Amino acid sequence: MSSTRTEALVGTLRQHGWRVTSARRAVIAALVEAEGHMTADQLAEKVQSNQPDVHLSTVYRTLEALEQVGLVDHTHLGHGRAVYHLADDPHQHLVCDGCGAVIEVPDDTFTSLADTLRRSHGFTIRPSHFAVLGRCAACNQGQASG
């Protein structure tokens, strides 16, 4: 059951000095149930199915709080909208230019790239914080010349 997980996250939030409200609890629950990336909009919609009063701006503010505490990460998927997910499942996103599909790949796929960049430029990449654009297997197969 996911409510145990939700309570743990809520507890962490409280330990960091943030107040626990029903809106925040609902956003966290939505993230737990989502088990993947969701936009702020999608999260708001999900939360509002139980608590219609919770406003989109509250969702944004809650997500910001959760990011500051380190419980949530967000990624930009190329075209403006950001997706949010719980930080304890670090992964990267591959976004298909053709069909918009989002593929999640484990964090360690990028280990060698991280290593290369650190050695060549002293640059440490930030895990779980960028999306890679390209073309997915399906779109590569059905690909014409455009």
Next chain:
Amino acid sequence: MSSTRTEALVGTLRQHGWRVTSARRAVIAALVEAEGHMTADQLAEKVQSNQPDVHLSTVYRTLEALEQVGLVDHTHLGHGRAVYHLADDPHQHLVCDGCGAVIEVPDDTFTSLADTLRRSHGFTIRPSHFAVLGRCAACNQGQASG
């Protein structure tokens, strides 16, 4: 001199069926002179120093045309604004979370990552089309705990 280069690009644009106007020529010239990434806003400013009438929206429309023809690529540097550059100098961008610095690295830095993703997911990454967030050498050295 770069005007030769500008004319070549203008010619390519025309060959693809687009009309050549002074606004479009100016945007292309600005890109050639920039020799790096620029936002639409910066390009507009540069163009307007010679031709004040050229509107920002025209710059956007020209950039869109140039992208369709394949002369220009754009990348999102994490926080909303896109940067544009000529497509025949493929490179990736490293963006520092700390100081906002943008480091350009050659395309082939990502060859092994591209190879890995193609084999594991059939996913072909799109060159010059994503930014990698992280922390640059300078910020890593002056780094405290937060």
Next chain:
DNA sequence: CTGCTTGCAAATAGTTTGCACGTTC
């Protein structure tokens, strides 16, 4: 009680679009 949180609406930032007029081919 104190002051962090919230809902709302309006502001912001970056980009796109409708329209009537100007320009290119």
Next chain:
DNA sequence: GAACGTGCAAACTATTTGCAAGCAG
């Protein structure tokens, strides 16, 4: 001279913020 391109303003999308009222601690 027909169709495409342009300037302008207004729309749009994603996100942020000011403020008075609400609720957690």
